[in-house]
Amino acid sequence: MIVVPVKEGENIERALKKFKRKFEKTGVVKELRRRQQFDKPSVVNRLAKERAIYVQKMQRVEE
Template sequence: MKKKDIRKNELYIFPVSLQPQILKGGINYFMLIIDSKDCENIDKALKKYKKKFEKSKTLLQLRERQHFTKSSVKSRTQRLKAIYRQQIASGKIEL
């Protein structure tokens, strides 16, 4: 990264456990940018980091990549979930 890219009041955190994402333009590394104020506590910055990390769903992607599931199995589970949701909405199944 160039010095011009890094702003003074931002924390750049690179999660080590994640592999680089390969996109059309080349390899892009996953990076979370957290805006922090000068007087802000590090605990607040960590809390913001945890929220952003959960919203990015990178941990879910990591767990999905641990084992391979065929596309036919994925589509079958999606269909079964959709049927289940429709049955709940129509009132055939009560929770």
């Protein structure tokens, strides 16, 4: 459960913004979208491999 402490006299908009940030970090929405459709294990593995290759290329460019 996400708890956002609100200080005395604090604006409700600021408290909502804190809540939204904490909720984003939990990754609930991302997980729900991922579960809406089934991806074959071979597709998941291929995408993970492509992402790893991309990350390695980006790291080499930085060096």
